[in-house]
């Protein structure tokens with residue numbers, strides 16, 4: 001099928017590449033010319049495992065092209081909207097990019113009318129799809145479908161090719177049929193529903209996952225006080241099939257471009273409808289304080305960190321991505337700097353995007369460098385490069401062998417046996 005994807009960021013580019021891999025003819029559209037020029041050359045502007053290789057493949061096959069001009073999409077039967085919906089000053093989702101993209105679609109459709117489906121993949125509050133449909137109603141042959149995206153960064157292409165589910169929100173039979181044709185061959189459960197339900201499924205899923213994390217982080221604080229081990233507790237909980245093992249990892253808090261903004265957007269949507277979601281308020285509160293709680297564990301052991309060297313391992317909000325949006329590392333770097341510490345940081349991919357924000361931090365080329373002379377080391381992102389380390393060498397390199405494992409990913413017992421002063425999150 002002929003598909004156009006508006007917005008070639010994390011979601012748009014991954015969607016475009018995965019649809020092209022599945023044999024569709026895809027046109028990727030973005031406003032940022034530099035991005036399009038780079039993509040035309042087969043260079044991915046974002047770091048996602050396997051994405052650049054897949055991009056090269058579909059460019060070579062000729063079923064993916066890029067442009068800055070939406071008029072080039074006149075032949076497209078399906079137009080995906082994958083633009084950002086960032087947090088506004090009041091916490092609601094900023095829909096200006098979505099509405100601008102809808103206006104672009106409207107202009108295209110007026111100049112080149114044909115049967116078309118407009119698919120909103122951006123995460124948007126309940127009612128947005130209906131409002132866009134209202135705005136475009138006069139345009140014959142054009143139907144608006146909600147098809148939220150559930151991919152995870154760092155695993156984006158894999159998730160797009162093998163999704164957990166495909167949610168299609170539309171009341172229009174022919175549009176639903178077009179979507180089914182598009183996803184033919186993709187083996188995933190379908191949820192065929194209204195646009196509004198589809199929109200709420202997306203926010204509810206993210207809010208629920210964030211809730212599990214904050215629950216575990218708060219439980220970890222108790223576990224630390226009791227001297228119990230949160231990792232074992234999570235294992236024991238997750239074996240209950242009603243609970244399941246995913247998203248029970250305590251740590252320094254969730255970050256990224258989705259959970260922080262989507263939880264506040266859902267809260268604002270609830271307020272606008274006279275509903276108080278007190279659980280979700282607490283989820284955000286626990287998450288906001290988790291990096292600070294983590295740093296208290298450092299201060300308890302090191303006292304004043306002024307003038308001391310602190311190694312920070314990992315900066316991205318999770319491994320396998322260069323994304324630092326709402327990354328806990330940013331709060332931690334800021335607090336360490338305010339406390340007068342000298343910080344040496346390592347991240348295999350994200351250091352270059354953090355550097356302009358924290359120019360005083362020393363960015364080192366490998367983890368071993370960060371540990372040299374350090375009075376403490378903090379694991380913030382569990383990159384494999386930050387986990388599989390030569391601990392013997394590290395022990396002799398550190399000024400004080402104090403380890404604070406913000407992801408419970410270092411081998412706690414063997415480090416303690418080797419003489420390190422080790423503390424995880426909710427495990428002593």
Ligand SMILES: NC(=O)c1ccc[n+]([C@@H]2O[C@H](COP(=O)([O-])OP(=O)(O)OC[C@H]3O[C@@H](n4cnc5c(N)ncnc54)[C@H](O)[C@@H]3O)[C@@H](O)[C@H]2O)c1
Nearest residue numbers: 007008009010011030031082083084085101122123149153
């Ligand atoms: N990042 C994720 O993991 C993820 C996962 C699921 C859903 N989402 C949702 O998907 C949406 C996109 O997120 P993202 O992380 O890909 O954003 P992003 O910021 O990485 O990419 C958005 C892209 O859209 C482009 N753009 C904006 N307006 C445009 C227009 N009118 N025409 C053409 N291009 C335009 C921007 O230049 C940018 O390249 C958001 O609503 C987000 O909540 C994101």
Ligand SMILES: O=c1ccn([C@@H]2O[C@H](COP(=O)(O)OP(=O)(O)O[C@H]3O[C@H](CO)[C@@H](O)[C@H](O)[C@H]3O)[C@@H](O)[C@H]2O)c(=O)[nH]1
Nearest residue numbers: 149150151152153247248249251253254255256258317318
């Ligand atoms: O047990 C866990 C699991 C995750 N995290 C943290 O939670 C954040 C988000 O992780 P993850 O969900 O894996 O990454 P995202 O790419 O943000 O993906 C989420 O947000 C996307 C955007 O909406 C959705 O599409 C995905 O389904 C949803 O998982 C990261 O900081 C993780 O370190 C934890 O602290 N503990």
